Amino acid sequence: MNKQVSAQEAISHIQDGMTILYGGFMGVGTPKILIDALIEQGTKELTVIGNDAATPGAGIGRLISNGQVKKLIASHIGLNPEVAQLMNTGKLQVELVPQGTLVERIRCGGAGIGGFLTQTGLGTEVQEHKQVIQVGTQKYLLELPIRADVAIIRGTVADTLGNVFYRATTKNLNPLAATAADLVIVAAQEIVDPGELDPEKVMTPCVYVNYVVGGES
Amino acid sequence: MNKQVSAQEAISHIQDGMTILYGGFMGVGTPKILIDALIEQGTKELTVIGNDAATPGAGIGRLISNGQVKKLIASHIGLNPEVAQLMNTGKLQVELVPQGTLVERIRCGGAGIGGFLTQTGLGTEVQEHKQVIQVGTQKYLLELPIRADVAIIRGTVADTLGNVFYRATTKNLNPLAATAADLVIVAAQEIVDPGELDPEKVMTPCVYVNYVVGGES
C-alpha cells in the first residue's frame, strides 16, 4: 500500500478534457510540483475547480496562462487580470460561485450528500436555474454537489499510505477537494513512514488518496 | 475573555424543559462532571440529543436513570435496557435517527445550512413525514437541521478562551454539538492558557464556546 510515485507518473493519469479540483487560496496550498508536471505534460482542455484564479505567476494561474484550461469554476478571479482578459475574449469559460457554497458543494460531493439548502445568493443572480425549496416560512436555494476526475492536493506532511497533514492556512480547500475526486494526488513537502505522522494531525485519512509525491516546495 | 467557571455555575444556566446536545459515543467523550452537576441541580423535563443512550451507569444513561429526561433523540439505545423499558412504559419519548443523518443534521444546525439531501433511509420508515426531493433521476430525503439550547461537551485540553482539542475517539459528536447550541459548556481534563494549545490541534475554535470547566476525569 505504498502510494509514493513520481510527479510525472501521478500526472500521467490526467488526460485532455478532464476535470480537476485544486487546493489552495491565492496559490497558498496549491501543489507547485503537480502544476509543473501538468505544464510539462501539456494536458489540454481542462476544467479546473478551486477557490480562486490566484495571480498569473502563481498556483493555478500558471496553468491558465499556459493555455491548458478550457473552463474555470471559482469564487474569485479579481487578482488575476489575465483571467479577466481571457474570459472577455472568449478564450476561457468562467463560472463564479460564492465561496462558502463552492466549498460546501465540494464537501457534499465527497460525503455522498445529494445537495444542501442555503440562503447564500438568495435573490441574486446565483439563484438562476436553481430549485428554491421552502422549509417552514424560509426559502433556500438547493445547491448540488461537485465532484471531479482528479484532485491535486498540497500537503505539509504525508505518510506513504496517504495520510496527510496541512499546516496553518494551507488547509483551505485541500482536505475537501481530497474527498471529491476519483483520483487524488498529494504533493507533500515531507513524506514519512506510516506511524510517524501524529494521528491527531491527519486531516485527510489515507482512504482518500491514490498517489503521494514528494519534493513539494 | 476568560471563560473558566465552575461546573455548578455553568450548569445553572440550564433550565427545566431545555434541549441539550451531548457529546460522546457509548459514554466515551460525554462530560462526566457536567452530568454530575445536572444530577445535583435536578433539572427536569429535558430533551437530550446525542449518538446513543450509553448504558445505565455511563454517560447520558445516568441522567436518564435519574428521571430528568423527557425525550431522547439518538441513533441507538440497544445497550441500555433501562431506556427500552422506560420507552415501553411511556415514561420516555424516544426518537431514533440514523447515525450519519443525525450528525449531519447537527452539523447543518451549526453551519447555517437549511437542510441536506441523503439517500440514507430512503424507502424505510425514516422517510415518513419528510419531503422527497428529486435531482435528475435520483430521489433523496430532505433532512433538516438540529439545534439545541445547550451543548455539553467533553474536551481533552481546552484553553481559557474556549479552544478545544479532543483526543482519539472522544471526538465523535463533540466538535459538531459545540457548533449547534446557544450555550456551549466544555468540561476539560486539562485547562491551559491561550497560546499553549497547538493551533493545529484545535477542533473547536473558541468562538463556539461560552464556558470552560476544569476537572473532567
Place this chain on the structure above:
Amino acid sequence: MALKDKELIAWRIAQELKDGDVVNLGIGLPTLVANYIPEEIQLMLQSENGLLGMGALATDAQVDPDIINAGNQHITTQKGASYFHSADSFAMIRGGHVDVTVLGALQVDELGNIASHMVPGKMVPGMGGAMDLIAGARRVIVAMLHTAKGEAKILKECSLPLTGVGKVNMIVTEKAVMEVTSHGLVLKEIMPGSTLDDIFATTEASFFLAENLALNDRKTLEGGEDGDQASNF
C-alpha cells in the same frame, strides 16, 4: 455448533476482501471476519465512531479509555490510523469511500432489501449507523445464520421494517453464498456440510443456481487456505 457456523461464515466473507480495501464490520458476527483476513492482504478497518485503522482488541494492559470501536470495545490502532469526528466518519461512509461493509441481518429478500434494526414491539435498539452503511458502502455483504429458530430469513419480501432498500450485494450464511443480481438471487456456493436440498428447504426466496455453482470443501477452511472454488468470486 453455532459458533462453528459463525466462524465458517466469517471465514468465507474474509475471502471476499481485497488488498487495500477499507472495511466496516458490524457488531456481533461480522466482527469475527477480522480473525480470518488472509495474511497476504492489508486492509484498513473503519469504525463509525471516528477511527480508520482499527487494530486488535486491547489487552487489559493496552486499554486506553479514550479509544473504543463502535461496539464499545477497547481496541488498539494500526500504524497509519487516523481519528475524525462523526460527520467526517459518515462523510466517508455515505460518500462511498468504504469498499465493503459486513452487516448482520434479521431478514434479507430477493430485491436486496435488508431488515436489521428492529422487531416492532419486541426489539427496538435503533439503526445506529446501519442505514448509512447500507446506503453508502460500495459493497454490502450480509453475514447471518440461514434461519432463526427454524424460520427462513432469506425471504421473497422482508416482513420487518426495512433498514435498506435494494442495497445488499451478497449474502453469506452457514449453508449458502448468494449474490443479489438485477434478475434476483443467485446461489453461487453451497457451504461445507450443506446441500442444495437443505438450502431449498430453508430458503423462502426464489433463487437461481449459478452456472458454476461451487461446493465449498470444509477442508479449505481447516487447511487455512483459499480454495480454488472460493476464489472464483
Place this chain on the structure above:
Amino acid sequence: MALKDKELIAWRIAQELKDGDVVNLGIGLPTLVANYIPEEIQLMLQSENGLLGMGALATDAQVDPDIINAGNQHITTQKGASYFHSADSFAMIRGGHVDVTVLGALQVDELGNIASHMVPGKMVPGMGGAMDLIAGARRVIVAMLHTAKGEAKILKECSLPLTGVGKVNMIVTEKAVMEVTSHGLVLKEIMPGSTLDDIFATTEASFFLAENLALNDRKTLEGGEDGDQASNF
C-alpha cells in the same frame, strides 16, 4: 484627503465593535478598521481562508509562507488562534458565529440590499466570500465612500447585480452613519466635516433623521477617544 476619509470611516466602524466579538473585515477599506480597535476591547478577527485570531500584518522577518489572510497578505496570529479548512470556515460564517462583518460596497439601497461584486461588462472579480458573509454574519456593516466619481452610492434601489438582499444593518461613509430599519434608512450621525445639506445632496435614497441625530466631532477622532455622541449607538 481620500485616505483621511477612509480612516475616518474605519475609525467610526471600530467604535461599533464590542469586547469578545468575532469580526470579519473585507479586503480594502474594511481592513483599516483593525487599526482603530479601542485598546480596552479584545476581539478575534476571522479570515475566511481558515483562520480565527488574525494578528497584525507580518513584517519581512515574520513572514511565514503558509500563513496568509483572505486578501493574500502575510499576517501574524494572536495567542489562541486556530486554523481550519474552508468548509469549517464558512460553517462559522454561514452559521451566524461571526458577530460583525465589515464590507465595502458599490451600491447600497433603502431595503438593505447591497451590490458589491460586479459591474457587468467592466469588472467581474467574483463574489469571493462576500455573499456568504452577508447572508451569515449577525451584523453587516458597509464601509464605503459616500459617492463614486460624484455619483450617489446610497440608492432607492441598487442598479448593479445584488450581492445580498435586505441584509445590510449599517452604512458608514465619510459623510454619514445610517442604519437600515424595517421602515427604511435612518440617518443617525453626520460625520465631521459634513452637513445635512451635503448628505441630502449626495444621497439618492430617502432617509429619516434619527430623533437624536448626532454630529460627530472630528476632534473625537484626533484625540483618539470614543466621543459621547458616537457611543450612543
